[in-house]
Amino acid sequence: MKNQVAKLLSQALQQLTADAVIPADGIPVPVIERARESRHGDFACNIALVLAKSARVRPRELAEKLVAALPQNQLVERVEVAGPGFINFYLTADAYHRLVPQAIEQGHSFGRSDIGRGQRVQVEFVSANPTGPLHVGHGRGAAYGAVVADLLEAVGFDVHREYYVNDAGRQMDILATSVWLRYLELCDQELVFPSNGYKGDYIWDIAATLHREHGAAYSHPVDELFREIPADEPAGGDKELHIDALIARSKGLLGDNRYRFVFELALNVILDDIRDDLALFGVTYEEWYSERTLTESGAVNRAIEKLRSMDQVYESSGALWFRSTAFGDEKDRVVVRENGQHTYFAADIAYHMDKLERGFERVIDVWGADHHGYVPRVKAALEAMGDDPSRLDVLLVQFANLYRGGEKVQMSTRSGSFVTLRELRKEVGRDAARFFYVMRKCEQHLDFDLDLAKSHSADNPVYYVQYAHARVCSVLRQAAEKGISAEPSPGTENLDRLTEEHEKALLSSLSRYGELVETSAINKEPHQLCQYLRELANEFHTYYNAHQFLVEDGRLRDARIKLILAVQQVLRNGLNLLGVSAPERM
RNA sequence: GCCCCCGUAGCUCAGUAGGAUAGAGCGCACCCCUCCUAAGGGUGAGGUCACACGUUCGAAUCGUGUCGGGGGCACCA
Numbered sequence: 001m002k003n004q005v006a007k008l009l010s011q012a013l014q015q016l017t018a019d020a021v022i023p024a025d026g027i028p029v030p031v032i033e034r035a036r037e038s039r040h041g042d043f044a045c046n047i048a049l050v051l052a053k054s055a056r057v058r059p060r061e062l063a064e065k066l067v068a069a070l071p072q073n074q075l076v077e078r079v080e081v082a083g084p085g086f087i088n089f090y091l092t093a094d095a096y097h098r099l100v101p102q103a104i105e106q107g108h109s110f111g112r113s114d115i116g117r118g119q120r121v122q123v124e125f126v127s128a129n130p131t132g133p134l135h136v137g138h139g140r141g142a143a144y145g146a147v148v149a150d151l152l153e154a155v156g157f158d159v160h161r162e163y164y165v166n167d168a169g170r171q172m173d174i175l176a177t178s179v180w181l182r183y184l185e186l187c188d189q190e191l192v193f194p195s196n197g198y199k200g201d202y203i204w205d206i207a208a209t210l211h212r213e214h215g216a217a218y219s220h221p222v223d224e225l226f227r228e229i230p231a232d233e234p235a236g237g238d239k240e241l242h243i244d245a246l247i248a249r250s251k252g253l254l255g256d257n258r259y260r261f262v263f264e265l266a267l268n269v270i271l272d273d274i275r276d277d278l279a280l281f282g283v284t285y286e287e288w289y290s291e292r293t294l295t296e297s298g299a300v301n302r303a304i305e306k307l308r309s310m311d312q313v314y315e316s317s318g319a320l321w322f323r324s325t326a327f328g329d330e331k332d333r334v335v336v337r338e339n340g341q342h343t344y345f346a347a348d349i350a351y352h353m354d355k356l357e358r359g360f361e362r363v364i365d366v367w368g369a370d371h372h373g374y375v376p377r378v379k380a381a382l383e384a385m386g387d388d389p390s391r392l393d394v395l396l397v398q399f400a401n402l403y404r405g406g407e408k409v410q411m412s413t414r415s416g417s418f419v420t421l422r423e424l425r426k427e428v429g430r431d432a433a434r435f436f437y438v439m440r441k442c443e444q445h446l447d448f449d450l451d452l453a454k455s456h457s458a459d460n461p462v463y464y465v466q467y468a469h470a471r472v473c474s475v476l477r478q479a480a481e482k483g484i485s486a487e488p489s490p491g492t493e494n495l496d497r498l499t500e501e502h503e504k505a506l507l508s509s510l511s512r513y514g515e516l517v518e519t520s521a522i523n524k525e526p527h528q529l530c531q532y533l534r535e536l537a538n539e540f541h542t543y544y545n546a547h548q549f550l551v552e553d554g555r556l557r558d559a560r561i562k563l564i565l566a567v568q569q570v571l572r573n574g575l576n577l578l579g580v581s582a583p584e585r586m
Numbered sequence: 587g588c589c590c591c592c593g594u595a596g597c598u599c600a601g602u603a604g605g606a607u608a609g610a611g612c613g614c615a616c617c618c619c620u621c622c623u624a625a626g627g628g629u630g631a632g633g634u635c636a637c638a639c640g641u642u643c644g645a646a647u648c649g650u651g652u653c654g655g656g657g658g659c660a661c662c663a
Contacts, residue, residue, distance in 0.1 A: 031603075046605060049643075059643080083606050084643070129663065171663045240662090319661050330588070330659080337661040344663050372590055373658050398591075398657080440599075443591055445656070447598070452612090456625050459612065467625055478622045512602095519602055531600060534610080538627095545618085545627040586625065 001099075001511050004075060005043045005089055006032045012069040013047070021065055022055045032089075034512065041080065041088035042508075048085040059085025096507040097495040103510060103566035104488060111513045111573050115522075116157030122355055123149040125366035126278070127164040130270045131175045132200055134277055137368060139421040140400045140446060143437035143579065144526065145366040146283045148395070150577050151521035151529070160360065161285045164351065167267055168292045169344060173247045174198065175270075176263035180218070180250055182207035183262075187219040194246055195232050196239040206269045210262065218262065220253045277422050281430060282579040294350050300342055303350035303385070304335055312384040322349075327380035348374075349381040356387050364524070369396045369443070395524055400437070400446040409450075428453040434579045435462040438526035461534050465575065466583055468537035472568035473584040475549055479561070484550060486561050494559040502543040503560075506567060509536050513570050517577070526578065533574045540567050 009030040016022045030047045048063035055062055063081040070079060075095040080088045103110045125145025128138045146161075153159045166172070178197040182204050185191060193199065210218060229245045231237025251259045271288075278284070294300055304320070307313045312323050313335065320336035322345075335346040355363045367374070375396075379389035402409035402419060409419065425433055432453040439461065440446050458464050479486045498507070512532070520528040549560040572582040 033602075033605085036606080040606070044605085049605075052643085086606070131663090166663065169663055174663095317661085321661090334661045339661080341661090343661065369591075369657065371658085375590090396591080444599080445592080449598085458625060458627095460625080461611080463625055464611095467623085471623070471626085475622050482622090516602080523602085525602095527600080528602070531610085538610090541626055542628085544622080545624095548622070550622055586623080 001075070001091070001095065002032050002034075002043065002515050004073070005045075006030055008070055008073055008076070009045060009047065009066070009087075011071050012066045015069040016065060019069075021057065021062075022051055034515075035088060040082065040086070041090040043089040043091070045087045045089075046085075048081075048087060052085065063087050093496065094492065096504075096511055097492040097498075099507065099510050100495055100562050100566045101488075101491050103569045104562065107569060108573065108576075110569055111517045112154045112156075113514060113518060114156035115518060116152060116155050118156065118158050119361045120158045120160065120359060121152055121362040121364060122160045122162055122358075122360040123152070123364045123366070124162045124164055124355075125149075126283075127166070128274070129166045129171055130267055130274060131171050131198060132270065133202060134274055134421040136402060136419045136421060136424050136448070137399055139281070139424060139433065140437045140442075141366050141368065141397050142278060142281060142283045142421070143434050144395075144397055144442050147434075147438050147526040147529075147578055148364065148366070148521075148524045150579070151517065151524075151526065154577060155518055155521040157362075157521075160287065162287045162289050163285050165271065165288055165290045167271075167290050168295060168347070170244075170247075172263065172267065174243055175203075175266050176259065177243070177247045177250045178203050179206045179210070179266045180254070180262050181246075183210050183218060184220070184222060184225070186211040187216050189219070189222045191222045191226065192232070194239065194243045195234055196243040202270070202273075206266050209269065210265060218254065218258060225249055225253060281421065281425060282434065289351075291347055291351070294347055294354065295342075299354050300346055300350040303353045303381075304342070304346060306353070306385055307335070307349075307381070310384060310386070322377075322381065322384070324377045324380040324384075327376075327383045329376045329380045333377050345377065348378060349385075352378055352382055352392065353385060353387075356382070356391065361391065363392045365392065365394045366442075367394055367396055369398045372396050393524075395442055397442045398445045400448050402448050402450055404450045431466070431580045432460070432462045435465075435530065438578060439530045441525060441527055461530070462580065463586070464541075465533045465537045465571065466580070467586055468540045469568060469571040469575070469582045470584060470586040471540070471544060472564045472571075475564060476561075479550055482550065484557070486565075488562040488565060489558050494555045495562065497553075497556045497559040498563060500543075500547060502539065502546055503563060505539050506536075506543060506563060509539055510566055510570055513574070529574055529577060533571065533578075536567065536570065536574075540564070540571075 006029075009032065013022065013030065017024050030045055032043050032045050035041050035044045048059045048066060052059040052062050057065075060081055063085045067079050067081060067087060075091055077090045077092045079090070082088050123145055126134070126138055126142045128134055134142070149159050149161050174196065175198055178199075181191060181193060181197065186207055225246070229249065230241045232242040233239035254262065275288075304313070307322060312326070313320050314323065315321070318338035319334045321332045322335050324333050325331060333345055334343050335349070336342050352363070375394045378394070379392060382389045382392060402424075428436075428450060436448055436453050437446070452460055453462070456463055476486045498504070516528060516532050520526060547560070549557070549564060551557050551560070575582045
């Protein structure tokens with residue numbers, strides 16, 4: 001609808017350019033917006049105000065000329081120049097009416113578009129280290145990333161969802177060692193568990209699996225394991241040195257293959273759990289990309305060599321540094337440590353290089369806000385390698401705070417008192433969790449009210465929207481019971497009977513849906529969709545209270561049934577994009 | 587110290603690429619089912635858009651500065 005108005009204006013602009021009223025250079029794309037007030041018509045455009053200066057014509061005069069140059073169109077009833085030079089468009093009733101059969105016939109595809117033109121875009125999200133279950137912080141990234149991906153797909157992008165699995169590195173070694181130590185305890189050995197190890201119950205579970213399936217086959221005397229290991233922090237030593245020494249000793253005692261076995265077991269159990277958890281949350285991926293394959297395939301070395309060949313790295317005090325300051329970073333960053341191991345950052349450079357090499361035109365990373373310091377250096381690396389850093393879009397998601405009974409739920413990884421995503425899902429349900437997570441802009445701190453998310457009341461936005469959908473279903477059931485056919489008449493037949501203000505408001509909202517999906521997708525702002533659905537549901541509920549749908553007058557009844565069928569479809573499509581169910585009854 | 591985000595109604599937040607009289611929900615005060623689910627609806631009170639200066643025909647929106655809140659600044663992952 002908006003696009004059609006914009007097209008008309010573009011044609012008028014071309015006409016005026018040909019007539020030399022407007023200078024040919026630098027004509028902006030006309031910005032059409034929804035009029036905020038009905039007395040300003042349906043759409044408004046400020047192009048005359050914008051162009052007045054360069055055309056050296058008074059805004060109102062320019063507006064008049066544009067209006068005169070507008071081609072005829074059956075959607076537009078009349079056009080007015082108002083205020084300082086706004087052009088207001090008043091659309092015909094038919095322009096709105098034709099949306100109703102469209103929504104009903106197009107069903108699931110109503111509101112979708114192809115503005116993405118099949119461009120390949122990768123969305124990487126969650127990517128939590130597989131060292132334990134996902135917690136509520138990851139949940140927000142999961143919900144947000146999933147909806148952004150779905151929105152982009154809905155507007156015609158070729159979306160590739162990816163989870164980057166950090167299956168290499170020290171944290172994973174700490175995990176493997178933690179599991180093995182717990183296993184040794186299950187083999188009736190006594191030891192002091194390292195303060196820096198993973199202490200969650202799930203570590204015991206994995207150790208128990210190892211013990212159940214392999215008995216004491218992986219057991220070693222503990223005194224051998226701890227012999228001459230530097231003291232742990234509680235014993236007055238350094239927890240990092242302590243755990244690193246334990247890892248090295250574990251590898252030595254178990255040997256490569258057996259250590260690998262414990263490592264893989266831990267990794268697979270946790271990764272399966274994460275995968276399962278996300279799937280139950282309605283979040284799925286096209287690909288789980290292993291960090292290890294990045295090293296094994298030589299991509300990391302290749303990235304480093306690429307930087308070297310472009311003279312973007314230098315050696316200093318035994319390490320290899322990337323000149324990220326040359327690209328706006330605040331300090332240079334190490335890519336290969338003094339001990340010869342590459343840093344996590346080096347793998348990240350390789351990963352992003354690989355993403356672009358795989359042919360994605362746009363790459364979106366969803367990160368926790370605590371990683372924001374990472375953005376400049378990753379972009380710097382892409383630029384240094386000769387890529388366009390603007391192809392990478394990093395979306396930072398702020399943390400979510402849970403509230404229960406008006407009190408903030410205290411969470412800290414250290415004390416092990418963090419709430420897992422699974423627990424949250426169990427408590428408030430998938431629908432509420434998905435909706436609440438994306439209700440706010442991602443850069444906004446999120447206050448997640450658990451009581452509200454659980455409440456079955458109008459205060460709860462999820463139920464409110466779902467209830468509107470269920471109510472439509474209920475009306476249709478009611479019709480069936482009364483022996484009234486809810487089968488709508490073809491096309492726009494009878495829709496001219498919709499003359500109530502409530503009905504016009506609903507038609508107007510329906511006409512906004514497509515635009516809304518587009519702006520939500522382009523701006524990566526799912527909260528706009530939440531907001532919209534709430535408004536649409538509100539208009540429906542108001543309508544429901546004010547008017548009977550299943551009236552005696554068959555033509556009016558048909559028109560109303562068609563209208564609510566269209567509303568039902570849009571509610572369903574919108575909820576579906578959010579990963580929230582649209583129940584038939586509640 | 588440097589960097590990022592935020593500051594709009596009592597509370598939680600919108601404000602659609604600067605636009606015509608700043609919006610919603612909650613809370614508060616009233617009111618509405620002999621009627622398709624009251625898990626609903628309506629009416630009302632409530633704002634110096636943190637502050638100052640600047641850009642513009644026009645600023646909650648853009649720029650600079652100040653104040654206030656949150657987060658980040660590893661040869662960790």
